[in-house]
Amino acid sequence: MKSRDIRKQFLDFFEAKGHLIVPSAPIVTKDDPTLMFNNSGMAQFKEFFLGNGTPKSRRIADTQKCLRVSGKHNDLEEVGIDTYHHTMFEMLGNWSFGDYFKKEAIHWAWELLTEVYKIPKDILYVTVFEGSMEENVPFDQEAWDIWKGLIGEERMLLGNKKDNFWEMGEQGPCGPCSEIHVDIRSSEEKAKIPGKELVNRDHPQVVEIWNNVFMEFNRRADGSLEKLPARHVDTGMGFERLCMVLQGVQSNYDTDVFSPLIQKIESITGATYTIKAANDSEEKINIAIRVIADHVRAVAFSIADGQLPSNGGAGYVIRRILRRAIRYGFTFLNKKEPFINELVAVLADQMGDFFPEIRTQQSLVTNVIKEEETSFLRTLEQGLQLLENIITEAKDKTVSGQKAFELYDTFGFPIDLTALILRERGLNLDEAGFEAAMQEQKSRSRAASEVSTDDWTILAEGAGETFVGYDQTENEVKITRYRKVDSKKDGLLYQIVLDNTPFYPEGGGQVGDKGVLVSANDTIEIIDTKKENNLILHMAKKLPSNINATFTARVNEKLRSDSASNHSATHLLHQALRIILGTHVEQKGSLVSPNYLRFDFSHFAKVTDEELKQVEDFVNERIQEHLPLVERRNIPFRQAVEEGAMALFGEKYGDTVRAIRFGDSIELCGGIHVRNTADIWYFKIVSESAVAAGIRRIEAITDEAVKEYFAKQEQALGEINSILKNPQDTIKAVVSLQDENAKLKKQLEQLLKDKAKNLRNELAKELKEINGVQFLAKQVDLDPAGAKDLAYELGSLDTNLFIVLATAAEGKPMLTCYISKELVAGKGLNAGQVVRELGKYIQGGGGGQPFFATAGGKDVNGINEALGAAVEFIK
Template sequence: MKSQDIRKQFLQFFQDRGHLIVPSAPIVTKDDPTLMFNNSGMAQFKEFFLGNGTPKSKRIADTQKCLRVSGKHNDLEDVGFDTYHHTMFEMLGNWSFGDYFKKEAINWAWELLTETYKIPKDILYVTVFEGSPEENVPFDQEAYDIWKGLIAEDRILLGNKKDNFWEMGDQGPCGPCSEIHVDIRSAEEKALVPGKDLINNDHPQVVEIWNNVFMEFNRKADKSLEKLPAQHVDTGMGFERLCMVLQGVQSNYDTDVFTPLIQKIESITGTKYNSKAANAEEEKVNIAIRVIADHVRAVAFAIADGQLPSNGGAGYVIRRILRRAIRYGFTFLNTKEPFINELVAVLAAQMGDFFPEIKSQQSLVTNVIREEEASFLRTLDQGLILLNDLMISHTEQLSKQKLEIAGDYIFKLYDTFGFPEDLTALILKENGFTYDKEGFDAELKKQKERSRGANEVAKGDWVILTEGNTETFVGYDQLENEVKITRYRKVDSAKDGVLYQIVLDATPFYPEGGGQVGDRGVLKSINESIEILDTKKENNLIIHTTTELPENVAGSFTATVNAKVRQDSESNHSATHLLHQALRSILGTHVEQKGSLVNANYLRFDFSHYAKVTDEELQQVEDFVNARIQEHLPLIERRNIPFKQAVEEGAMALFGEKYGDSVRAIKFGNSMELCGGTHVKNTADIWFFKIISEGAVAAGIRRIEAITNDAVKNHFAAQEKALDEIKSALKNPQDTLKAVVSLQDENARLKKQLEQLLRDKAKNLKGELAAELQEINGVQFLAKQVDLDATGAKDLAYELGNLGTNLFIVLATAEAGKPMLTCYVSKELVAAKGLNAGQVVRELGKYIQGGGGGQPFFATAGGKNEAGIPEALAKAADFLR
């Protein structure tokens, strides 16, 4: 069976049994601060398990794109080395929200596997929860009895809490689970070791394919369990593993989920994938190909869902995955040019029918990956140079018996330059070096602890004051409302100390979302006023953060939004919609929003575009937006309209956003977008729109930053003040521009004259310094501080270099208190004596608290410690001794 048919059959099976089929949520989470990525099929349904929302149907089925590369579920380092772990994978699942329970879930799972997919019963095993006395949770007799009617008892195994009790996280819904495992080994292998002895033992052909979780409990902050008011079913089946079983192969990578990618990698790199490697070298190639085939899926779908590689958060994780793939190609497939981007076309052809985002975003994804590849390959080249210099310097300093490099050196290469530790270790080994692994690990641990400590948050249990899902948002229509607190909890944050989070029954506070920051304001009663620091959304709850709780949490309060901050944010948010329309009108309809930030001070808008936006185009964009402002366009808002209808009427939907069946559409003139944020009532309220900057964020992604309203007024006032100060400095000329141009022309003339004087000075110095050359070990040597600028020192070095073919010269300058070292080595000495100007300035640069580099025969280093020049010059001769 082809993978596309396997997926379709699963969904059809559950649709026939009353399940609503829903699309996969984006791989990158938006409204769940506890997760960077969707790491399981149930992630998009957390609000229903928590009781914070009502599902569209009590029975749902889907296939969810999942990513397990961070936090509790992190499979990254296993990927490639075995054949069944992945970064991105599909999770087939069926769900019951307070409807059917164990009987139906187990029977349907067995029917689908053995009757629809026709998997032989004699290769299947199942597990049930053995119970946990310390948790006061009994053996799952009900699941055991159901399975007894379907499978021989010797194939029903008992599982412990680690394997057969599933938890959403440290807190939240959880319950016992029943897993289905498959043994696809040969008859000979089965005769040697029974399959039941290999369950949950990481055997590549004895693997779990389906987990049926029975949500019965809620894990509290004190780790105790309480019964949920309703019982739910949460199942997940690994799509790739199911394909392996049904296609009769021994590895996920031998299925048609991966073979098209592997074949393309083979074609590009001229290598061969052999699932049964004959030796260690072939296995290294296999691992590299598996890593690349797996990782490109994760990276491509994350980018298509709106997450660009970056230096922080989820973007850093995506960059790390891609760099791991590049590194394996670089080291084991000998690829020195970008090639992973070429695999995106294979993915689009293979998966685009079911996941249309990879097809529609194919060009963007390809460009971003290509640019990331090129950038990291440059980093690898730079790292190789630094590593080579490191080995050269340590060869001189360390004894021949123990060429071990300190761990902090290796960590600096990793942390500062992004050079992978394992690649460093490989190169060191090839050159007869080792490194202090424990020292490296200690530095890495310190870094992780710093990061973890800054972000650590401990959340208490919700204290429920009002039962039921009663919370609403009224902030579109009012900035003040009479409210009551429905629940609250305490939060201990390593960064911010003790905070409290509260939920209101009818809040006017807008929660952060769609790029717009959360509202701030106050919560007042007769006796007290409490500041609301921020508002966010978590699993469908609008959560308000405060530094204290009211004395009487059950009392009545007035919730008041900071009107000025909200209005300024609205002005910037509405301007982003007009900006989006302007860019599509002026640059082309290929422009799509790729991210935004809207706060009270400014707006930031990221969009897809293949080139720098010219000054003329930026002016056209600015004029377009301001024309819409001058037209005084009223806000036309439509709430709770069907998603399909809104799109058919022209509303723009953003890739990577999760939309419900009913949506809110915002329209100003011809600009119509789906949006949950708050907006001005009329474009006139924006007053004026001014672009502050435009630049690149990633390949094919540009960013515009702009301001509106009071920020523009302040900007114009600051510009006027600066102009007045310029006029005053120029003695108030009648024509300021003409005076500035005249000043620039005069400066250019004087600069040319100065450069000529310095060149003449350098020529005059040549004769004086030639007499100061001294011979050390057959080399003509000079180390001297000269009263020149950097250009003059370079000219002087080359002038002296014309005197012979065995010169080693180090000149120091300190123009305006900025020390600079210039090194010249005759090219003949580079080979004959092993002298390297780049190595010289990197070493001597330490004395002036700086560094630099260049070519073997000429290099420079800048620093900040002028007092270190004499010592640097004194040490220069050591390179000849």
């Protein structure tokens, strides 16, 4: 059975049981600050479990793209080493929100597995929660009795809290679960050890495939449990593992989910994937191929959903996954050039029907991965050079763990590659020192991100407040709930929920509103507004003295107005780019703040100055047309798109949406906008740059910020005119000054060259013969470029020269080494090694070619010692 048929049968089965089939949420989370990625099927439904929202149906089924490489669920280092852990995986799930419970969930799971998929009953096992005295939660008798009638006690096991009590996090909905495990070992292996003894023992062929979670408790901040007002079912079945079982293979990687990728890797690299490795060498190749086949899925879908690789947050996680794949290809498949990007086409063909984003974004994903590969392969080359420096400093054949950590942390050079190279060179790695440095960094990171969150104090029940901020910036409100949150990053804050609010919560790129809550006795400053699990959270540093008072919620109108101006300009900018550059342009990220706007978009080349001017002019023409805002709320998503509204990739839209229109610009948007484009006043682009392969970034300003910009430009021009003695034509005066400077620069270069030639004749007299080599080590009064010219001038005099010159221009020491090529070949001398050694005396280092190399440093006082040590190389 093909994987696409397996997926379809699951969804068809639950649709027939009255479930609404919904699409996968993006793999990258947008409105949940507690998660970087969707790490489980239930993540997109958290608000329903928490009671903060109402689902479209009380029965839902889907397949969710999940990523588990950070936080509590971190499988990254196991991926590829075994055959059943993955970074990205699909989670097939069926959900009941206060509807059916254990009986239906268990019976349907059994029916689907044994009657539809026809998995033999005698290879299945189930686990049931044994209960917990410390939690005061009893043994799950109900689930036991249901399963007993279906599978029999001989195939049932009790599970402890670790294995059979599922929790969303440290706080929140939770409950006992019942897992279904499958034993796909051979008959001979089963005869040796019963499958029951291998359940939950990390055996690669005795694995969990389905988990039925019965949500009936809420975990409070103090660790206690309380009953939820309604009971829910949250299930998850590992799609890749299910395919392994139904396709009769022994590994997820042997299914058609991965085999097309593996075949492509074999074709590109010439390596062969063997189902059962015969030796250590074959197994290393197998692991590398599994790592690459797995990781490209995670990276490609994350980029398609809008998360680019970067140096922080979720982007860093994606970069780390990709670099791990590149490193395995570099080390074990001997691939020194980009190739992983070529696998995106296979993914698009394989999964594009069900996940159209990978096909639509194929070109972008390919380009981004290729540039990341190119960049990291350069990093690996630089790392190898730096590692050579570290090796030369090693004492007692042991490389410092701290130095290895710096190489890993600063340059991204993988520690396992460092260890591999050292072993090949007969050296040891101070692993304890490396681990200590790693733990110290992790401790700093944990300390910086520690958050303590209290339970909600509920003043009035409700599923979240009404947002009235589209129509007003001030309203009478009551506090319905609040809680205290203490973190190292933000300090002590209170999160306040209101019965209605004019405050816009951060979302869609726009920052959250600021303002105040005012009562008869208090003025509480709201420093930010965010949204979490369908609740709008107003951040304050203190609570009012009377929490039950009626307040006036008042938004800071100046900041709101500036944000609105920038947000509306962002829409016009998007329209301009698509018209001027082409319809391939798509938004890939944005930031709308009161101070400026930032817009990331897909485009294959630098935007020229002429194109930028056209874009700027286009937006300003729309501003001058005084286009009114046409806003439509709560219209069906499909209708809005059919009418021309632009939906953004990576965003999750509901059944009804809000459409914003200025003239011909129509976009789906929940943000705050001006009433008329005239309110923007003027649009000015201040920068254009690259973010990643195929992604450009424009930063721009509007309204008051433009007025300030023009004022500063005028002031700067005035100062320039003053310096130039107020010329009639400022531009002509500057050009004349540049021409004069260029002429003087050429004259200076010529003088320095003449000086080098003169010095050549003087220094030629100072050459000393040592062991048949003409030797000179001397400090000269030149800049580094002059020292290079001088070295080559001297080099033209003889074929057995060994020269080290030192300079200290502007207080920066530099060593220049020249060795005749005949000496390099005949005596094995290497200028690169010479400057690396001598560079230590000036607290620096460097490198170059065997016949010419340079080293910079920090300590000019070490020059004499370095020059004195140079002779040791030929003594």
